[in-house]
Amino acid sequence: MTRWKAWSAGLGDAMIVPGAPFGPSKTIQSDGSVQDGAPDPAAGYTVIEAADMDAAIALAKPCPHLDAGGTLEIAQTMDMEM
Template sequence: MPKYVLVYHGSPRFETKEAGENHMVQWRSWSQGLGDALIDPGMPVGPSMTVLSDGSVSEGGGANPAVGITILEAPSMSEAITMVQGCPHLSAGGTIEVAEAMNIEM
């Protein structure tokens, strides 16, 4: 079954510590609800740097830097998207990029 990489963009801002904690409870509930489809819950990531083709480096990861990743398994891209649509990262103002992992021997 295909694997999909979820790349989270946008850092939700919460007005209170409790709101942030509630968001994490919702996120954990969503990720646990994925069951066996959740291959790797992933992790949040910090500030990034972008290495350009000429070897130069720019700070910040571009206009919409990644803030985390997850890997899941789904029968199709449309089913992966359906799974992602329930993620609380979206209701907190973030976006999620969904990309199918290519099965190529490296």
């Protein structure tokens, strides 16, 4: 947790939502059936603000999740009219 907190603090104003780890999940299929787990479960999430994808990658690379053998998926949010 010490390394996680240090990484989070190092993001400064780029940290928009600190996120949280995920617990057990369920998957709802298109036919309405529900199954335990997910085909490719996420471990958690964090929302950051960056100028572009390269900047987001640079901010994410020091994340201690990688040192534990994990992977990170970086995605840009899409604007949607609601």
